[in-house]
Amino acid sequence: MSRALALAILLVASPLAHALDGEAILRQVDRKLNPESYEMYRKLINIEPDGRKKEFVLFTVKKGRATLRLGDNMWLYIPNVGKPIRITSLQSVVGGVFNNADILNLDYSVEYAVEKAVEEPKIYVLELKAKSGAVAYDRLKMRVDRASLTPTEIEAYAASGLLIKTLRFKYLKDFGGGLRRPATMETDSPLHKDYKSVMLYGSIKSRKLSDEVFTLDYLPRAAELR
Numbered sequence: 001m002s003r004a005l006a007l008a009i010l011l012v013a014s015p016l017a018h019a020l021d022g023e024a025i026l027r028q029v030d031r032k033l034n035p036e037s038y039e040m041y042r043k044l045i046n047i048e049p050d051g052r053k054k055e056f057v058l059f060t061v062k063k064g065r066a067t068l069r070l071g072d073n074m075w076l077y078i079p080n081v082g083k084p085i086r087i088t089s090l091q092s093v094v095g096g097v098f099n100n101a102d103i104l105n106l107d108y109s110v111e112y113a114v115e116k117a118v119e120e121p122k123i124y125v126l127e128l129k130a131k132s133g134a135v136a137y138d139r140l141k142m143r144v145d146r147a148s149l150t151p152t153e154i155e156a157y158a159a160s161g162l163l164i165k166t167l168r169f170k171y172l173k174d175f176g177g178g179l180r181r182p183a184t185m186e187t188d189s190p191l192h193k194d195y196k197s198v199m200l201y202g203s204i205k206s207r208k209l210s211d212e213v214f215t216l217d218y219l220p221r222a223a224e225l226r
Contacts, residue, residue: 022117022126023109028149029142030107033181037063037209041202044103046096049194056094059226060105063209096197097165097187101136103199108142111135122146137164148172150181165189175204 034040040060047053094103101111112128112135128140138159143152154167166189169182185199 020117020119020124022114022124025117025124025144025149026109026112026114026126026128026142029144029151030109032148032150032179034062034105034107035177035179035204035206037207038204039207040105040204043200043202044094044096044098045198045200046094047196047198054095058103061207061209062105063211097189097192097195098197098199099136102167102185102187108140112140119146123152148180163190165191173201175201177206179204 038061040058040062042058042060044056044058045053046055108128111131113131114126115129116125116127118125123146124144126140126142126144128142130138137156139157141155141157143154144150145152150172151167151169153169156164156167158164165187168186170184170186171182172180173183174180181201181204183201185201186196187198188196
């Protein structure tokens, strides 16, 4: 009886021992995409249905692993306006299919909770739910390459279940300092027929930044960081 009982316990416990920790995978995805504190140069290209393109060069700095947010408010400084203006995740300061949340590279593990994690031969599939209504998308379905722990595709959904857009990550590149991540992110949307947006990552490197940089008072001086 004791041997049979021990075997039964082993058979029941074994699947639990291999249960995926989706939250840990998502945190690793965040760290694979971006260093803890960094500066970054990117080119954003919006492609219209007739083939015309609009291009923007983006310079970004970030410090720490958390997202600073007051409700659903973010802030943008435009020199001609002369003061910071409030924006939201769902808006896009440059037009196109990418919105502000896509552009700002927010940590997924801060914005979303993992509801389900599945292991497939070459990928993990994570189903994510927004932690608050301030987040751009209610749900995400993220496919993560198991070898590099970087996303290959993210489907973004509204609370109604409507597919808002699909983000595709391509071309793994060594950016130095131990950072190896996709160099291109593309997106399209059934809500923006025949439009497409592409993000090209030029350089990403670790950088130490003072807390003063991340205040509304400092925002008009942001160009000094370049």
